[in-house]
Amino acid sequence: MNSEATHVLSRRTADIVKASLGRRHAAERRFRLYGLMSIGAGILMLVILLVSIFGQGYRAFSQTYVGLDVSFDPAVIDPDGGRSPEALASADYGALLKRALGELFPDVTERQDKRALHRLISAGASYAVRDEILAHPELVGHSARIWVAAGADVDLLEKGYFDRSAAEAERRMKDRELAWVDRLKAEGRLERRFNAKFFTAGDSRDPEQAGIGGALMGSFYTVLVTLVLSLPIGVAAAIYLEEFAPRNHWVDFIEVNINNLAAVPSIVFGLLGLAVFINFLGVPRSSPLVGGLVLTLMTLPVIIIAARSALKAVPPSIREAAMGVGASPMQTVFHHVVPLAMPGMLTGAIIGMSRALGESAPLLMIGMVAFIVDIPHGIFDPATVLPVQVYLWADSPERGFVERTSAAILVLLAFLILMNGTAVYLRRRFERRW
Template identity: 55%
Template sequence: MSKDAFKNTELIQASLKKRYARERRFQLFGKLAVLLGFVFLFILLFDIVSKGTPAFTQKQLQIAVDFDPDKLGVDASASAEQLRQANFNAVIKSSLRDMFPEVTSRGDKKRLYRLVSIGAEYALRDRVIEDPSLIGQRKDFWLLAHSEAAGYLKGQISRELPEVERKVKDIQMDWLDQLRDKGLTKSSFNTLFFLEGDSREPELAGIRAALQGSFFTLVVTFLLAFPIGVFAAVYLEEFAPRNRITDLIEININNLAAVPSIVFGLLGLAVFINFFELPRSAPLVGGIVLSLMTLPTIIITSRASIQAVSPSIREAALGVGASKIQTVFHHVLPVAMPGILTGSIIGMAQALGESAPLLMIGMVAFIMEVPGGVTDPSTVLPVQIFLWADSPERGFTEKTSAAIMVLMGFLIVMNALAIYLRRRFEVK
């Protein structure tokens, strides 16, 4: 081998070593990037789940309730309306004092009463309305604990924290320890979280109103965005002439997909509420706004799915005498439907997680009642999360994380549905 050939071989080998080293470094950086992404995702999910899991359980205290007619202000012969006006709060306070007779000062009595949730009196009221014979009796009931007391029983509040820095005082912890030692505390699944609307009290707050509002909003969004988006995509891809007007429409559709969502909220506030005077804070307006925001995504994905259909399908249909409309609706659309459904569901999932446009149209209101229709005042799950995250009470912290878990669950279900429908239609 000549001297020049040997040098060339060495140069080539050195170059190959550098190239292989760069490739290995690139692969290493790629693996590190993926690993870093999984680490941050794990940290996020762990933080949400660890904070939100306690919200799915509630703490209850067993109280021996004495339904004294004198304290209630009614007797067993009272009507249902009179029973609703009875003083059940006085009965609960009296029963707590009987359980802790050593409590005499006014301040300690207030702290004692705070062990039980304000919702306990309404639970007793409903029981007495169902069975008026309880009046005059003394019976044990499991009553919902206040969120602060429940926080201590769940281990979220430590005695090691200075008393001035926590709402649960030492004496309240002593009372709760006494009840726990006697077996008068228990944990149960928090059905109120799924069956009740929002509340000022963390232990009574639920997501049912927000879930129902989200359902109505998404129904309106789907009924408007899906047919309009699909038909617009079919027209632009199959029937529209190629000229400056259609080019301008396509450019605007692509630009609308990148418009910040809050702009659509401003549009809804200015047009649908102020001009058309549609009801504020209603799923109808929220659905219209989200449909406008979702339309570009559906149109773009639907056009991409139609473009992906093989030209041979169109040519075969036209060759056997099918009209243009028959070719599109009988042959092209069924083949493109998996991609269209996938894009539509992804767009709906994006709409489900939006809060900024809905804040602009007033869906940030405090809603306790469950909406019964698309025109009733309502809120949605992302806005409910925003409201709870802004609350100073510790009890709402776990509610916020639990609501995020529910929202993430719905998003996972919707994406799984998109994958299922895509595969099912592809098989067909």
């Protein structure tokens, strides 16, 4: 009787366990399904975002140009005949371009129509003619075909942003302007070329003249200052805290604050930089120097934490072996521990630099949101950075800045992917598994 009861009880227990296992397996399958659905939704949103940005931004890498037969009249360019660079640089090249357009369209006589005709070329086209004359002063007194940037509306028309079939009242370009553009295209005077100026020019009020050259140099100098300051300070602080600092309440207090600073909103560092570096120390506003100082404060906790993690990953046996053969604590750390931890330290530094490159909030607080036309040539010159340039263009009402904004985002993403890819390569290339 007892054995039969035991057998029945065992079967009942087995049935309960099987039912429980079935429910647990079903719950596990549901959990995996939910995880896959979450990952798929995230990837889908990322793909939609990237496709949207690329679809709007890739056109900015090309620019429409108009070819005009310009007569370089000496009476306009150099009345004195001295051919001095100062006289050639100050000539009225806009008048020459207007004359070339007038000769190309002699039937345009009304003042309003002339203004519309002149808008076919960029307002900065005269600078391209000036640069051509300064490079080739022998052209004075002769005629040559000069390719200048087309106006923003012509560029957008050629890139397919305007619907030509729409009613004239609903288009930015009137029928007469479309006819002028068609004539230029029929005569081979309209071409789309690679927009190298987008990477070399500074900011501009005209979208066809705007570029990210100033923002690129500003980002370079800012990140350079950040790297020069944050890397040695962060690594030195991590080595001291991990290898030499005594275990007491003060060190624990510093470690807790370093961990907390890594989670502080970045705009707080901007407020700190505004109060200390600009208002108190008098560092030039809007300069890469003050931007680098602010970003140094922001990236130091990240670098210290990553460097300490890399030092902790070195096995204690390395330290014990070095001490066993007579090495001093300093020699043990700098000759054995730090070289083994350096790949992890560099990885953390690169990740910190990539975060600094993508930051905009703290830099807005210290004035790097200013409209900067000139390319900065040092850490003391006024400058802006790529994320802030994106912010400025995104706030512009001009339709031509939409593609510039997306193109700048693509360039910024390319740099971030490159830096993070470098960090991954360094970690896999030099990391040792214990």
